[in-house]
Amino acid sequence: MLSPRPTSPRRTPLREVATLLGAPLPQDDVELTGVTLDSRAVRPGDLYAALPGANAHGADFAAAAASAGARALLTDADGAARAETAGVDLPVVVVERPRGVLGEVAARVYGTDERPVRLVGITGTNGKTTTAYLLHSALAALGVDAGLIGTVETRIGDERVGSVRTTPEAPELHALLAVMAERGIGTCVMEVSSHALAQHRVDGAVYDVALFTNLSQDHLDFHAGMEDYFAAKASLFTPARSERAVVCVDDTWGVRLADTATVPVETLGSTPDHPADWTLAPDASDPAAFVLSGPDGVDLALRSRLPGDFNRTNTAMAAAALVALGVDPADAGRAVLADPHVPGRMETVTLGDGADHPLTVVDYAHTPDAIRAALDALRPGTEGRLVVVTGAGGDRDRDKRHGMGVAAALGADLVVVTDDNPRTEDPAAIREAVLAGVEEVRAGGRDVEVVVVGDRRAAIREAVAAVWAEGPAATVAVVGKGHETGQDVGGEVHPFDDRDELRAALRAVAEEAAR
Numbered sequence: 001m002l003s004p005r006p007t008s009p010r011r012t013p014l015r016e017v018a019t020l021l022g023a024p025l026p027q028d029d030v031e032l033t034g035v036t037l038d039s040r041a042v043r044p045g046d047l048y049a050a051l052p053g054a055n056a057h058g059a060d061f062a063a064a065a066a067s068a069g070a071r072a073l074l075t076d077a078d079g080a081a082r083a084e085t086a087g088v089d090l091p092v093v094v095v096e097r098p099r100g101v102l103g104e105v106a107a108r109v110y111g112t113d114e115r116p117v118r119l120v121g122i123t124g125t126n127g128k129t130t131t132a133y134l135l136h137s138a139l140a141a142l143g144v145d146a147g148l149i150g151t152v153e154t155r156i157g158d159e160r161v162g163s164v165r166t167t168p169e170a171p172e173l174h175a176l177l178a179v180m181a182e183r184g185i186g187t188c189v190m191e192v193s194s195h196a197l198a199q200h201r202v203d204g205a206v207y208d209v210a211l212f213t214n215l216s217q218d219h220l221d222f223h224a225g226m227e228d229y230f231a232a233k234a235s236l237f238t239p240a241r242s243e244r245a246v247v248c249v250d251d252t253w254g255v256r257l258a259d260t261a262t263v264p265v266e267t268l269g270s271t272p273d274h275p276a277d278w279t280l281a282p283d284a285s286d287p288a289a290f291v292l293s294g295p296d297g298v299d300l301a302l303r304s305r306l307p308g309d310f311n312r313t314n315t316a317m318a319a320a321a322l323v324a325l326g327v328d329p330a331d332a333g334r335a336v337l338a339d340p341h342v343p344g345r346m347e348t349v350t351l352g353d354g355a356d357h358p359l360t361v362v363d364y365a366h367t368p369d370a371i372r373a374a375l376d377a378l379r380p381g382t383e384g385r386l387v388v389v390t391g392a393g394g395d396r397d398r399d400k401r402h403g404m405g406v407a408a409a410l411g412a413d414l415v416v417v418t419d420d421n422p423r424t425e426d427p428a429a430i431r432e433a434v435l436a437g438v439e440e441v442r443a444g445g446r447d448v449e450v451v452v453v454g455d456r457r458a459a460i461r462e463a464v465a466a467v468w469a470e471g472p473a474a475t476v477a478v479v480g481k482g483h484e485t486g487q488d489v490g491g492e493v494h495p496f497d498d499r500d501e502l503r504a505a506l507r508a509v510a511e512e513a514a515r
């Protein structure tokens, strides 16, 4: 689906773009009304940015872009030569690193360099989506019509567009912000992935407030190591990209970021280990309740609407972000208590008939740390057995698979190892890597059962059947896919929604038990 564009676009001369970049002026000038880096998404009037990529050079699609109505090309010297060889007759602006200037160009073409929309950017390994939804619903409760851009969807008023990426490419991002500005939406909350920071996707955007949730192992297929992953995240906390920040210092990466960030930082912490400007004091009698104390004597009694200790932190981050945006602390405290629905995050699935059955939950946990946090959150409410259904994605960070198995085995009583978007890899080999983590914990003496059921549908059914007799005392957590609606096998995506599958499993096992 094509991403929304402003209905009354500006007209920017190509020569203005060349001048902005200090590039040689093209012989012919043309007016541009949009920018894209994908030939399949070109609209008449666009500047087509032909980027060198890992699989292809965008210039190889320049002819297709021209047929779709592209007015000009932005590319490197290699791209210009390729376009010429292909007989593409469009004016060209040549720069050394087109990806590196694309954000600045898109901001100029869409007029977002004037910062018409106030921006909150959230980065970190876990908690971006949840915190973004908490903030978005809090802003709505305060009467602020805000946009939302993230892993699940983009929201512009009532319009919702499904997401392809957590953070859009720069041309799409600036177009979305221009659409928001056109529709009178003056604030946008968005997730900023480390890929986006490394790939200049958010260049040209300056965040009024940037948030850091935490850092733990993920995406080491893309980043060279944890230091490189951290450096990508840390680049958000520099004056080119943000004005002020709220940094959670519950892990040592947050502590380091707070020390090294070059924008003003307020820290937030939920453990006494690291002193912070904002602190969370849990209420011993109620796991959801806590007191959030902040600068200038702020003391807010809050209650997280979502389960899990980490959601207290996410709620506190949202409150501190609101205060950083200038909201009165007491209003911020009230607003974050608005009921957010975060698709696929600790989402309870029921048959809706009031019948007793195990608690069944779908969660997006797909890192060792998130699996640990999710199972820790579910343990206190589980008197019977806690079952986790988990797998690891193919063509992504291979190193985390073992840790995911370890986290599952440490937190659950029964681990069902299954497939989760194997993509082009051998699913059995991925399951083996997860299983090795489980077996390591078992070898260490922990009494945890494990079964391997590759087919995810069968795995979910087996998990529900295993604890059905225990009724609501038991919990089944199906983790990894969250809001996703497809399973990628061999590059082909088949419809698959854990929430529907859990419902179907509950029905099937209930019928079987009734026979």
Ligand SMILES: CC(=O)N[C@H]1[C@@H](OP(=O)(O)OP(=O)(O)OC[C@H]2O[C@@H](n3ccc(=O)[nH]c3=O)[C@H](O)[C@@H]2O)O[C@H](CO)[C@@H](O)[C@@H]1O[C@H](C)C(=O)N[C@@H](C)C(=O)N[C@H](CCC(=O)O)C(=O)O
Residues within 6 Å of the ligand: 037, 038, 039, 040, 050, 051, 052, 053, 054, 055, 056, 057, 058, 059, 061, 164, 165, 166, 167, 168, 169, 193, 194, 195, 196, 222
């Ligand atoms: C690793 C990565 O991020 N790769 C991104 C990168 O791909 P690439 O450099 O390999 O591009 P390529 O396939 O060689 O193509 C070269 C150029 O030709 C263009 N092209 C290609 C084919 C065509 O028909 N027409 C066309 O114009 C492409 O748009 C591209 O500009 O540039 C592409 C175009 O912008 C992105 O679509 C692609 O993201 C891919 C889809 C991706 O899967 N990214 C994931 C890993 C990602 O970004 N994830 C993060 C984090 C999520 C999280 O936190 O969990 C996210 O923000 O979503």
Ligand SMILES: Nc1ncnc2c1ncn2[C@@H]1O[C@H](COP(=O)(O)OP(=O)(O)OP(=O)(O)O)[C@@H](O)[C@H]1O
Residues within 6 Å of the ligand: 124, 125, 126, 127, 128, 129, 130, 131, 151, 166, 191, 213, 214, 310, 311, 313, 314, 344, 345, 346, 363, 364, 365, 366, 369, 370, 371, 373, 374
């Ligand atoms: N603050 C947190 N600390 C640790 N784990 C968390 C935190 N918040 C959420 N989680 C766990 O991580 C999972 C993913 O949460 P969420 O989708 O909010 O993170 P995300 O950063 O958007 O993830 P992704 O980048 O993969 O989209 C949740 O389903 C939950 O299990």
